[in-house]
Amino acid sequence: MYKKSVFLFLLAFTGMAVSAQIEMDQDLMQNIEDSTKSLTSNIALKDIKAGTLDAKELAEMFAKVEAFYTQKGGADDAVSLAKKSRELSLQVGQDIVTRNFDHANEIATTMSKTCKTCHSIYKKDA
Amino acid sequence: MDSNNNRRNFLKTAGAGLGGLAMGGFLPGVGFLSAAEATTYADPLAPKPPQFPAKAKAVIWLHMNGAPSTLDLYDHKPDLIKLSGQEIPASFLKGIKTSTQGGVGKLLATNRTWKQYGESGAWFSDLLPNLAKQSDKLAFIKSSVTVGATHNISILKLNTGDVVPGRPALGAWITYALGSGNPDLPAYVVLSSGGRGLEGGSVNYSSGFLPAVYQGTPFRLGASPILNLDRPELMTAAQQRDNLNLLKKLNEHRNSRYPEDTELQARSQSYELAYQMESTAPEAVDLTKESEATKALYGIGEKETNDYGTNLLRARRLVERGVRFVHVVSGEVNGVRDWDAHNDIEKNHAAQAKGVDKPIAGLLADLEAHGLLESTLVVWTSEFGRTSYGQSGTGRDHNPWGYTQWIAGGGIKAGYTHGATDEVGLQIADKDTAVDTYDLHATILNQLGLDHLKVTFINKGRSERPTVVFGKVIKELIA
Numbered sequence: 001m002y003k004k005s006v007f008l009f010l011l012a013f014t015g016m017a018v019s020a021q022i023e024m025d026q027d028l029m030q031n032i033e034d035s036t037k038s039l040t041s042n043i044a045l046k047d048i049k050a051g052t053l054d055a056k057e058l059a060e061m062f063a064k065v066e067a068f069y070t071q072k073g074g075a076d077d078a079v080s081l082a083k084k085s086r087e088l089s090l091q092v093g094q095d096i097v098t099r100n101f102d103h104a105n106e107i108a109t110t111m112s113k114t115c116k117t118c119h120s121i122y123k124k125d126a
Numbered sequence: 127m128d129s130n131n132n133r134r135n136f137l138k139t140a141g142a143g144l145g146g147l148a149m150g151g152f153l154p155g156v157g158f159l160s161a162a163e164a165t166t167y168a169d170p171l172a173p174k175p176p177q178f179p180a181k182a183k184a185v186i187w188l189h190m191n192g193a194p195s196t197l198d199l200y201d202h203k204p205d206l207i208k209l210s211g212q213e214i215p216a217s218f219l220k221g222i223k224t225s226t227q228g229g230v231g232k233l234l235a236t237n238r239t240w241k242q243y244g245e246s247g248a249w250f251s252d253l254l255p256n257l258a259k260q261s262d263k264l265a266f267i268k269s270s271v272t273v274g275a276t277h278n279i280s281i282l283k284l285n286t287g288d289v290v291p292g293r294p295a296l297g298a299w300i301t302y303a304l305g306s307g308n309p310d311l312p313a314y315v316v317l318s319s320g321g322r323g324l325e326g327g328s329v330n331y332s333s334g335f336l337p338a339v340y341q342g343t344p345f346r347l348g349a350s351p352i353l354n355l356d357r358p359e360l361m362t363a364a365q366q367r368d369n370l371n372l373l374k375k376l377n378e379h380r381n382s383r384y385p386e387d388t389e390l391q392a393r394s395q396s397y398e399l400a401y402q403m404e405s406t407a408p409e410a411v412d413l414t415k416e417s418e419a420t421k422a423l424y425g426i427g428e429k430e431t432n433d434y435g436t437n438l439l440r441a442r443r444l445v446e447r448g449v450r451f452v453h454v455v456s457g458e459v460n461g462v463r464d465w466d467a468h469n470d471i472e473k474n475h476a477a478q479a480k481g482v483d484k485p486i487a488g489l490l491a492d493l494e495a496h497g498l499l500e501s502t503l504v505v506w507t508s509e510f511g512r513t514s515y516g517q518s519g520t521g522r523d524h525n526p527w528g529y530t531q532w533i534a535g536g537g538i539k540a541g542y543t544h545g546a547t548d549e550v551g552l553q554i555a556d557k558d559t560a561v562d563t564y565d566l567h568a569t570i571l572n573q574l575g576l577d578h579l580k581v582t583f584i585n586k587g588r589s590e591r592p593t594v595v596f597g598k599v600i601k602e603l604i605a
Binding site: 036037038040041042044045102105106108109112113116117120121 | 221557562579580582584588589590591593594595596597598
């Protein structure tokens with residue numbers, strides 16, 4: 001599990017290196033939604049282990065979204081918002097590790113709002 | 127005695143109740159209690175302190191059922207008047223899906239006249255002459271947004287924060303977090319004014335996954351607000367008390383075997399509450415002792431405003447008696463069942479506005495006269511707004527992309543306007559100013575002394591909060 005977490009964490013940092021065959025489907029969006037809810041819960045429960053894992057998984061998924069829209073082209077807003085979400089999820093992970101749960105809560109909420117902003121622009125694709 | 131009982135007894139004998147649990151990690155909001163525990167440890171409706179000093183004690187939630195066109199009430203758009211009858215320029219449609227019903231008609235301006243009122247200079251149309259005179263009490267949110275295109279979905283989101291049933295309504299969260307302000311009355315009351323009623327029904331005032339004791343209690347119009355509340359004629363008060371005592375013992379016995387059954391706990395609680403309410407509820411909604419001037423203020427006695435005015439005066443009386451959350455649903459006026467004006471908006475809005483204008487203006491004035499406005503949040507809200515382009519030639523379609531709501535009282539910055547829509551009033555002008563239902567909920571909770579991020583409840587192992595994973599307090603709205 002630890003190795004997987006480290007892998008996901010590194011992958012998040014190197015999101016742009018995701019395969020050129022990247023696909024983005026409804027499952028990915030559903031997984032992001034599920035992980036976001038799980039993250040929110042784990043921050044409130046102050047569960048460092050589970051919250052950190054959620055944040056890392058989200059970073060990886062946002063990297064996929066970022067790569068998808070980069071590859072697709074003509075979707076600068078989506079690339080920018082996915083990048084912002086990836087960075088926010090990493091920030092949440094750091095806040096959880098340092099037990100700064102209040103800040104993690106605020107940043108996670110900002111991340112959710114960023115998702116919503118993206119959906120309002122790209123709802124046909126979402 | 128098992129360890130759970132020891133712990134429970136310790137808390138009770140320490141006089142700690144829920145307050146004591148806060149020391150162990152529970153607070154309304156921090157709540158690490160399961161549904162069963164929340165109703166077992168102490169009276170779940172016992173008053174609980176806010177998390178920080180509150181500006182407001184109660185909420186009157188004025189749901190304009192069917193979704194009014196705020197373009198025809200508050201959001202004056204000279205360009206819409208100029209462009210009326212023309213196709214909407216494509217630039218205004220960028221980023222939205224308009225496939226709700228009937229496609230996009232031509233831009234439509236109705237036969238309104240507009241005027242600015244008060245020191246704030248807020249615009250009101252001729253449909254709201256009485257409310258306009260209260261303009262300086264209001265804080266407008268002209269950048270309201272939501273999701274969904276159908277009434278039942280968006281009403282559910284307005285009340286519960288989600289588009290599928292199962293989550294607690296805002297009133298239930300507030301009752302859970304603050305408890306009751308009057309043990310003889312429900313903490314959360316729903317007043318309907320006839321007509322179409324709430325689409326989706328009771329899920330809109332449900333306690334969701336919270337213990338059932340926190341759900342809203344519907345009151346009917348008329349002298350007997352709660353069905354079957356009166357004691358049967360052939361039963362004495364002593365007999366009724368004996369019956370209830372026996373029932374309570376039997377329920378407690380059953381409940382000891384199934385402590386997670388919050389429905390049973392809520393039912394037991396409701397028997398006691400109903401017993402207490404036999405005398406208090408009729409008095410709370412009895413308007414006979416109100417002066418004729420007060421009744422006239424609310425439009426009571428006038429055909430179009432009698433029912434809604436009666437409900438609003440009852441709302442004031444309920445808030446006065448410690449009820450936390452009063453949800454008032456607008457109703458039928460002159461045969462028009464709600465604000466849903468897909469066609470003939472002139473007739474629809476003339477009737478609906480007539481039905482609410484005087485009562486709401488009266489409510490604001492009366493709350494102020496009773497010294498209650500500063501501690502009561504009055505929220506004028508709807509599931510969405512209506513489009514600036516027409517539908518059916520004479521109506522407007524649903525608009526979740528930009529509409530107006532307002533709040534008054536409870537520490538809100540009166541006279542302030544937050545955000546704006548575009549030149550024709552279709553979408554919000556600046557997405558950074560968007561106020562979604564979650565943000566409205568977060569701001570209301572904030573005024574009640576509650577941090578929406580910390581009003582939590584454990585449901586099936588997951589910590590849940592009123593604003594799901596969203597929500598932002600709109601600080602600009604706070605005085």
